[in-house]
Amino acid sequence: MIEFGHLTHVGLRRELNEDSYYGDGELGLWLVADGMGGHDYGEVASALAREAIVREVRAGTPLPQAVRLADEEIIRASRTRHDALPMGTTVVAARVSGRRFEVAWVGDSRIYLWRDGKLAQLSQDHSYVQELVASGAITHEQARSHPQRNVVTQALGVTDPRELNVETMTGELRPGMQLLLCSDGLTEEVGDAEIARVLGLGDCSAQECVDTLVAAALDAGGSDNITVVLVRNH
Numbered sequence: 001m002i003e004f005g006h007l008t009h010v011g012l013r014r015e016l017n018e019d020s021y022y023g024d025g026e027l028g029l030w031l032v033a034d035g036m037g038g039h040d041y042g043e044v045a046s047a048l049a050r051e052a053i054v055r056e057v058r059a060g061t062p063l064p065q066a067v068r069l070a071d072e073e074i075i076r077a078s079r080t081r082h083d084a085l086p087m088g089t090t091v092v093a094a095r096v097s098g099r100r101f102e103v104a105w106v107g108d109s110r111i112y113l114w115r116d117g118k119l120a121q122l123s124q125d126h127s128y129v130q131e132l133v134a135s136g137a138i139t140h141e142q143a144r145s146h147p148q149r150n151v152v153t154q155a156l157g158v159t160d161p162r163e164l165n166v167e168t169m170t171g172e173l174r175p176g177m178q179l180l181l182c183s184d185g186l187t188e189e190v191g192d193a194e195i196a197r198v199l200g201l202g203d204c205s206a207q208e209c210v211d212t213l214v215a216a217a218l219d220a221g222g223s224d225n226i227t228v229v230l231v232r233n234h
Contacts, residue, residue, distance in 0.1 A: 001234040002096060004030065005207030007214050011185055012222030018042030019183050019227040020050040020089075029057050031093035032227050034109050034183040036155065041087035045157050048074050049089045063095050063104045064166045067156070071106075071164055074157035088158035092123060092181050094231060101173045104166055106159075107152045110187055112195065113171070114178040119196035122169050126154035144191075150184070178206075178232045182213075185226035189217040199230070206232045 002025045010017040018035035020043075033049040035042025049070045056066035070091070078086050090107025103111050108125040124130060128151040129143040143149060154165050173179070178199055186195075190213060198204075198212050210228045217226045 003206045004231045005210035006229045007210045008227040009214050011225050017225045019225040020046035021227050021229055022050050022054055023229055028096040030229050030231055032109050032181045032183055033089045033091045035089040037087035045074050045087040045089040049091050049156055063102055064168050067104050067166045071156040086158050088155035094179050099172055102170045104168045107155050109183050112180040114199040119192055127152050173233045175233055181229040183227040185224035186217050186228055189220035206230045
């Protein structure tokens with residue numbers, strides 16, 4: 001049995017929430033998209049991504065292809081608006097079918113797997129600082145406070161479609177495991193150790209865990225929009 005919780009919050013320093021998310025236990029699809037582009041463009045891009053991916057998955061399109069089609073749709077919408085600035089969005093999505101899960105992502109929104117009391121980050125940020133970490137130029141700790149930590153290297157609507165890297169991973173979702181999808185508004189403010197602690201609370205529902213994580217991000221400063229979706233297999 002799948003239980004899930006979800007919440008989005010504008011944060012404490014933004015006037016507009018440019019995050020979008022979706023959750024559907026029957027379809028077995030959950031996603032978080034973090035829009036960018038200033039004005040209302042980010043909000044439009046993340047909503048377009050959500051709608052396109054949901055529509056395509058409902059029609060039977062494989063998840064990675066659904067993400068690519070969402071990218072094409074955002075680019076088309078940008079062109080029809082004759083915008084000088086392209087609008088873009090990150091996306092992280094999870095499909096659960098039986099005991100299998102598949103995740104796909106572009107950008108720095110993240111997906112974590114919680115199992116056996118441990119938290120593992122499944123996605124790899126498509127970001128400038130992640131490239132620095134991977135090359136050994138800086139440490140994970142230095143990355144958390146790097147001035148360019150919000151610079152993404154891949155995003156729907158912005159990256160050349162020929163160079164778009166829709167990364168995927170599959171695995172088994174056994175009873176007791178949890179998948180956490182979030183925008184960087186959570187991970188900017190709340191470390192992995194605290195996320196693991198909250199997900200390990202035995203007596204809280206998925207929704208209560210989500211509420212606790214969003215509250216922790218707000219307590220820590222709430223510098224960005226915060227979106228959290230937690231999928232728990234019982």
